[in-house]
Amino acid sequence: MNVDQLPDSTDHLFSRDATWQAWLEVERALALTQAERGMIPAAAAAEIERCATLDQLDREALATDIERTMSPVMSLVRALAARCDGDAGGYVHLGATTQNIILSGKMLQLKRSHRWLKAQLAAQLQCLADLAERGAEWPCVSRTNRRHALPITFGYKVAGWIEELERNVERLEAVESRAFVLTFGGASGAMHSYADEGQPLAEALATRLGLGVSRVHSRAAIDGLVEYITTLGLYAAGCERLGQELYTLMANEFEEVSENQGNEVVGSSTMPHKFNPKYAVNLLAEAGELRGLVAPALETARPSHEGDASCNFRLYRLLDQAGALAYRVATTQRTLLTRLVPHPERMREILMANAAPLMSEHIMLELSDEIGRQRAHDLVHEAIVASRDGARTFAEALFDDDTVRRHYGDRATLEQALLPEHYTGQSRQIALAMAASARHLATRLARAFEEEKEKEGSCQ
Numbered sequence: 001m002n003v004d005q006l007p008d009s010t011d012h013l014f015s016r017d018a019t020w021q022a023w024l025e026v027e028r029a030l031a032l033t034q035a036e037r038g039m040i041p042a043a044a045a046a047e048i049e050r051c052a053t054l055d056q057l058d059r060e061a062l063a064t065d066i067e068r069t070m071s072p073v074m075s076l077v078r079a080l081a082a083r084c085d086g087d088a089g090g091y092v093h094l095g096a097t098t099q100n101i102i103l104s105g106k107m108l109q110l111k112r113s114h115r116w117l118k119a120q121l122a123a124q125l126q127c128l129a130d131l132a133e134r135g136a137e138w139p140c141v142s143r144t145n146r147r148h149a150l151p152i153t154f155g156y157k158v159a160g161w162i163e164e165l166e167r168n169v170e171r172l173e174a175v176e177s178r179a180f181v182l183t184f185g186g187a188s189g190a191m192h193s194y195a196d197e198g199q200p201l202a203e204a205l206a207t208r209l210g211l212g213v214s215r216v217h218s219r220a221a222i223d224g225l226v227e228y229i230t231t232l233g234l235y236a237a238g239c240e241r242l243g244q245e246l247y248t249l250m251a252n253e254f255e256e257v258s259e260n261q262g263n264e265v266v267g268s269s270t271m272p273h274k275f276n277p278k279y280a281v282n283l284l285a286e287a288g289e290l291r292g293l294v295a296p297a298l299e300t301a302r303p304s305h306e307g308d309a310s311c312n313f314r315l316y317r318l319l320d321q322a323g324a325l326a327y328r329v330a331t332t333q334r335t336l337l338t339r340l341v342p343h344p345e346r347m348r349e350i351l352m353a354n355a356a357p358l359m360s361e362h363i364m365l366e367l368s369d370e371i372g373r374q375r376a377h378d379l380v381h382e383a384i385v386a387s388r389d390g391a392r393t394f395a396e397a398l399f400d401d402d403t404v405r406r407h408y409g410d411r412a413t414l415e416q417a418l419l420p421e422h423y424t425g426q427s428r429q430i431a432l433a434m435a436a437s438a439r440h441l442a443t444r445l446a447r448a449f450e451e452e453k454e455k456e457g458s459c460q
Contacts, residue, residue, distance in 0.1 A: 003123045003334075010113040010327040014320040020062070021054045022105030023076055026209070027093060028052035033205045039197065040091040047088035048080070056083050073098040095193030099219045099307060100184045106316055107211055110228070111180050113323040114172070115452055120330035121169055122445035127337035128165065129438035132158040136431035139421045140256065140347035141358065151358055151420040154256075154347060155431025161242050162434040166441055168235040175231045178224035182206035185217025188306050219307035222315055226301040229318060232326045233294035236287040239333050243283040246340065250277045256347045260339045279336035286332055290325045293318055348421075356394040356418040357384055363398065363417065371403055379403065394418070 012018060028049050035045030050056075057079050065075040073093075081089030093101070135154035142149040142157075184202045185191050191198025198217075206213035214221065249256040259279055297318050303311035351358070360380045367376035383397035395418055398404045399411055408414040 003126075006119055006123065006331075007116065008331060009324070010116050011324045013109050013113050014324050016063075017054055017059070018109060019105060020059075020072075020076060022108045023073060023101050024052040024054060024080065025108060026101050026104040027077070027080060027096075029205055029208045030093070030096060031091060033201060033208055034091075034094060037197065037201060037204065039201070040094060044084075044086075044088040044091040047084045047086065048092055051080060051083040071098065073101045076101075095186055096184070097187045099309070099312060100186070102316065103183055103219070103312070104209065104211070106319055107180050107182070108209065110319055110323050111210070113327055114176070114180075115449060117327050117330055118169070118172065118445050119449045120327060120334060121165065121172075122442040122449065124330065124334050124337065125162065125165060125169075125438040125442035125445070127334060128158055128162045129435040129442065131155075131337065131340070131342070132162060132431045132435040132438070135342060135344070136428045136435075138342070138344040138347055139351055139424055140344075141351045141420075148354075148358060150361060151351060151424050153424050153427040153431060154342060154344065155435075156424070156427035157245075159431045159434035161238075162438045164238045164241070166437065168231075168238055169441060169445070171231045171234060175224070175228050177212055179228040181212040181214055181224055182209060183214045183217045183219060183221065185214075189217040189219055191217070219312065220303040220305065222303060222312065223301055225315060225319060226297045229297035229322045230294050232322050233291045233297075235326065236290035236329060239287040239329055240284060240291065242333070243280050243287060243336065246336070247277055247280040247284065250280065254346075254350065256343055256350065258341045258343065259336070260341050279332065279339050283329065283332045283336050286325065286329045290322065290329050293322050293325075297322075351420055355420045357387075358420045359418045359423060360384060360394075362423050363404075366417065367403060367407060370407060 031040065031045040031048040031052075034040045035042045057076075062075060062079050065079070066072045069075050077093040081092045083089075084092065132155045135158055136156075138154040139151055140154050140157070142152040182202060182205060183189070184205060185198060186193040194201055202217065203213050246257055248254065250258055258275075259277055261275070261278060265275075265278065297315065300311045300315040300318065364373070364376045364380045367379065370376075371379070379401055380398070383394060383401070386392060386397040386400075387394040395411065395415055399408075399414055404414065408417065
């Protein structure tokens with residue numbers, strides 16, 4: 001997969017024309033499937049197939065008619081039927097209802113955007129794998145409750161981002177079987193128009209469109225699509241977590257990372273010295289907007305009876321926003337990662353600024369063999385408290401205790417035990433393992449993307 005060939009945006013997939021074309025694709029597929037099952041003449045299906053492209057229709061006339069009828073699919077069906085030669089127009093939309101076409105078309109649009117999204121996620125995973133490998137040996141301080149905790153490596157921090165992204169990929173793949181599903185049962189969903197042919201027709205049509213198929217074709221069953229938006233919301237939250245941490249680490253007080261920006265980039269119109277984060281800020285803004293679609297989506301999950309256009313239409317607009325915005329978020333996050341400049345020397349400087357207290361756990365564990373864990377914890381904690389005013393160092397406060405002097409023998413040995421650079425636990429191993437995992441998943445996603453693209457091309 002060539003990352004450079006990924007589009008900057010998938011907004012075009014949700015445009016007015018793309019929506020109409022998706023409806024025409026469903027009408028074309030319906031006619032061809034009905035012909036295969038002997039429900040309409042093959043010649044009529046072939047003519048419908050020939051005419052079911054937006055280039056065959058007068059877009060402006062169609063828009064005018066939609067404004068008049070306030071029934072977009074009916075206007076489209078009329079335009080398509082009028083364009084067909086002979087009696088083929090009489091077989092357009094046979095047995096279908098408006099929501100069948102709109103919903104099925106929306107599935108096609110969303111699935112295409114979803115495919116591009118997963119390609120971007122593959123590229124993100126490659127970026128993170130590179131970063132985890134590079135940072136596997138860079139010691140830095142971990143922070144819990146925004147305070148210094150224990151020494152880790154920067155690669156370990158990246159490993160956590162990788163695993164969260166992998167879980168989001170897993171969620172996005174799991175929801176496909178519940179979101180990309182054909183609902184095609186006629187006006188009330190009970191196959192009145194098709195009788196015994198209904199479910200076989202729906203199954204064959206779903207196969208042609210590359211979708212799953214409902215067992216109960218209720219137009220009120222939209223929970224899978226709502227779940228899709230909530231899944232994107234979780235992905236957005238993960239992007240915000242990564243973006244917020246990098247945004248924080250770019251502050252002057254940290255400067256553990258920065259962004260590679262061109263010399264022409266301006267930080268402030270007033271303060272020439274400013275070099276403000278740009279890509280991290282964009283990511284946080286876009287990801288927050290995507291996450292904000294979850295609550296409105298849940299509001300649409302309560303349609304009445306067997307169909308409720310007031311809920312459906314709100315959901316369709318949210319799907320358009322979510323599909324396009326999710327891809328934009330993924331693109332922005334990949335850009336941030338490719339522009340990220342780590343500063344391992346600054347990470348080490350911060351780690352070593354007040355290094356000894358970071359080793360309190362290590363000292364406690366070493367002493368616990370002699371005096372037990374709880375007594376060791378209290379001893380080390382008392383030394384921390386005693387050194388807070390700066391009159392004595394942590395090492396000096398520790399060495400005042402008989403147990404510490406007996407265990408370490410001399411100050412030099414204790415001072416060596418207080419060096420944090422090599423007390424990073426399994427940070428390196430975890431970073432390298434997650435880098436390998438990210439590469440494996442990225443390869444699988446890239447391969448699936450190419451296979452789907454080739455399959456779609458062969459169906460044109």
